[in-house]
Amino acid sequence: MKFSGEIYVLVPGPLNEHAIQRIRDTFRLEPIPTGDAKLVTPAMAASVRGVASMAPVNAALIDALPKLEIIANFGVGYDGVDAKHAAAKGIMVTNTPDVLTEEVADTALGLLINAVRELPSAERWLREGRWPKEGAYPLTGATLRDRRAGIFGLGRIGKAIASRLEVFGMPVAYHNRNPVEGSSYAYYPTLVELARAVDTLICVAPGGKGTEKAVNAEVLKALGPNGVFVNVGRGSSVDEDALAAALESGTIRAAGLDVFADEPKVPQRLLDAPHTCLLPHVGSASVYTRDAMADLQVDNLVSWFSEGKAITPVSETRHVEPKS
Numbered sequence: 029m030k031f032s033g034e035i036y037v038l039v040p041g042p043l044n045e046h047a048i049q050r051i052r053d054t055f056r057l058e059p060i061p062t063g064d065a066k067l068v069t070p071a072m073a074a075s076v077r078g079v080a081s082m083a084p085v086n087a088a089l090i091d092a093l094p095k096l097e098i099i100a101n102f103g104v105g106y107d108g109v110d111a112k113h114a115a116a117k118g119i120m121v122t123n124t125p126d127v128l129t130e131e132v133a134d135t136a137l138g139l140l141i142n143a144v145r146e147l148p149s150a151e152r153w154l155r156e157g158r159w160p161k162e163g164a165y166p167l168t169g170a171t172l173r174d175r176r177a178g179i180f181g182l183g184r185i186g187k188a189i190a191s192r193l194e195v196f197g198m199p200v201a202y203h204n205r206n207p208v209e210g211s212s213y214a215y216y217p218t219l220v221e222l223a224r225a226v227d228t229l230i231c232v233a234p235g236g237k238g239t240e241k242a243v244n245a246e247v248l249k250a251l252g253p254n255g256v257f258v259n260v261g262r263g264s265s266v267d268e269d270a271l272a273a274a275l276e277s278g279t280i281r282a283a284g285l286d287v288f289a290d291e292p293k294v295p296q297r298l299l300d301a302p303h304t305c306l307l308p309h310v311g312s313a314s315v316y317t318r319d320a321m322a323d324l325q326v327d328n329l330v331s332w333f334s335e336g337k338a339i340t341p342v343s344e345t346r347h348v349e350p351k352s
């Protein structure tokens with residue numbers, strides 16, 4: 029589909045190649061290197077009606093684009109987009125839920141197994157030629173057997189993780205702000221109560237103010253010395269100094285992390301901490317899933333500009349109607 033009369037879509041910073049190709053085929057793509065509002069030219073300000081982004085979209089960038097109607101975010105988590113500010117200005121924000129759920133849940137289970145059974149270290153042992161020289165890799169101090177899992181954020185991805193954990197024979201409990209209707213998993217109204225009740229905590233909650241450093245020293249202490257912490261949500265939800273300290277001191281046993289507070293920087297203390305499996309934010313990173321995310325991102329733009337409806341609006345902007 030190509031619109032008659034060009035629609036300008038701003039792409040701040042890097043974006044998935046499939047998304048870029050589809051935007052080029054359908055709209056007039058205006059790239060800028062980052063989401064810095066100072067990079068918006070007067071011509072862009074006068075013409076841009078859509079933003080397609082993987083990078084943050086802050087209030088200043090939104091304010092620099094007076095004709096803006098929609099921000100289509102690449103990713104289900106949209107903590108980088110100032111959705112409240114967009115909503116106040118009648119601008120639609122969309123994200124990419126569901127299409128990545130199973131991929132991210134698979135990654136969470138991979139991280140859990142790697143952290144508990146030390147598979148990356150065992151592979152290093154083999155590759156470094158230590159097996160023939162030194163014998164078998166040491167037995168792992170931790171196991172998945174007899175574990176009890178707690179999910180921080182039992183939403184779409186949390187439920188997909190929970191059903192995998194059930195197949196592994198683990199009882200599942202969770203913490204959300206509100207209990208999930210119809211769920212048979214045990215609900216804990218606070219994160220620390222959940223951590224006390226389990227020994228395996230998996231974070232898949234959204235980032236942002238509501239979850240800022242929620243996984244703190246108290247929660248990690250409650251998880252205990254056999255505790256394993258897995259994070260596929262957002263790094264901002266974790267006090268990373270407290271996590272490094274808990275791993276160094278044996279307050280918890282192990283961690284599997286896909287996300288960090290200041291990506292792509294990873295704190296040296298976490299790199300040095302024992303029993304960790306660290307991944308560079310690859311939860312959804314297969315061609316299959318990233319293509320599906322790109323399609324949903326661009327389909328939202330197409331639907332907005334052809335029918336005046338977003339396919340997957342975020343909750344803050346569900347009420348937003350087209351301006352003209």
Ligand code: NAP
Pocket residue numbers: 104105106125126128132180181182183184185186203204205206207232233234235238239260261262286287309310311312313
């Ligand atoms: P979702 O369906 O909206 O689920 C989010 C869950 O978190 C909900 O159950 C919600 O329940 C709970 N929650 C939200 N705020 C909370 C708070 N302040 N305290 C406690 N619980 C809270 O979202 P999803 O599709 O599962 O995605 C979840 C998150 O995963 C994304 O936002 C993103 O940050 C992350 N993610 C990471 C990757 C990766 O590559 N690693 C990929 C995709 C997504 P209540 O509303 O009842 O609190």
Ligand code: 8YV
Pocket residue numbers: 082102103104105106128309311312
């Ligand atoms: C993406 C994600 O890697 O969907 C999310 O919330 O964190 C991941 O799927 C990210 O959005 C791309 O930067």
